[in-house]
Amino acid sequence: MFVIITYDVGEKRVNKVRKKLKQYLMWxxxxxxxxxxxxGKLQKCLFEVSKIIKKEEDSIxxxxxxxxxxxxxxxxxxxxxxxxxxx
Amino acid sequence: MFVIITYDVGEKRVNKVRKKLKQYLMWxxxxxxxxxxxxGKLQKCLFEVSKIIKKEEDSIxxxxxxxxxxxxxxxxxxxxxxxxxxx
Numbered sequence: 001m002f003v004i005i006t007y008d009v010g011e012k013r014v015n016k017v018r019k020k021l022k023q024y025l026m027w028x029x030x031x032x033x034x035x036x037x038x039x040g041k042l043q044k045c046l047f048e049v050s051k052i053i054k055k056e057e058d059s060i061x062x063x064x065x066x067x068x069x070x071x072x073x074x075x076x077x078x079x080x081x082x083x084x085x086x087x
Numbered sequence: 088m089f090v091i092i093t094y095d096v097g098e099k100r101v102n103k104v105r106k107k108l109k110q111y112l113m114w115x116x117x118x119x120x121x122x123x124x125x126x127g128k129l130q131k132c133l134f135e136v137s138k139i140i141k142k143e144e145d146s147i148x149x150x151x152x153x154x155x156x157x158x159x160x161x162x163x164x165x166x167x168x169x170x171x172x173x174x
Contacts, residue, residue: 004091004150008117008167029148030095031118046163053164060163061116063091070157076133076147077140080095 002068003042005033009058016052017060021045029080036068089155090129092120096145103139104147108132116167123155 005025009017018027024045025035037045042064049060065071092112096104105114111132112122124132129151136147152158 006093006116006119029093029118029146031116032093032148050163055164058164059116059167061119062161062163064159064161065152065157066159067157070152070154072151072153074149074151076137076149077142077145080146 001037001039001042002065002071003035003037004063004065006061006063007031007033007059009053009060013052013054013058017049017058020048020052088124088126088129089152089158090122090124091150091152093148093150094118094120094146096140096147100139100141100145104136104145107135107139 003025005021007014007017007021008031021027021033024037024041025033028034042062046060046062053060090112092108094101094104094108095118108114108120111124111128112120115121129149133147133149140147
């Protein structure tokens with residue numbers, strides 16, 4: 001399964017959310033992670049994220065696409081190396 | 088076709104990019120637009136966006152999924168009304 005996760009999280013919690021998502025997926029843009037993952041691992045990931053966020057303030061969007069081959073990804077402009085700038 | 092567009096654009100250009108994307112897609116999160124769109128309209132949209140951004144600084148990610156029924160979307164936390172706060 002291919003997953004795209006986007007987040008809009010308060011500043012105080014954003015690093016924790018990123019660290020957690022980074023354990024499961026690839027950081028591709030400022031507030032976007034993506035990757036292939038099993039439903040079980042995704043559930044674990046989302047459960048852990050749910051313990052970090054404030055549900056009345058933050059939002060996490062999860063797009064599941066069953067067949068990764070169905071997803072075509074294009075990039076316009078630069079590809080930022082978030083893995084590098086992330087401490 | 089279902090499309091998810093995420094952007095990471097310099098502050099000076101971000102409002103212009105949002106306004107342009109809003110003409111074609113639905114604003115769902117801080118830096119995320121989504122929606123069903125034809126390839127022709129998407130090409131027109133991306134061409135117009137390409138004239139706004141600085142390709143050496145900004146980045147636009149485009150995820151195309153041929154069959155919208157393949158996409159399952161879940162939201163954790165709040166659903167922000169970006170349409171409302173957008174002027």
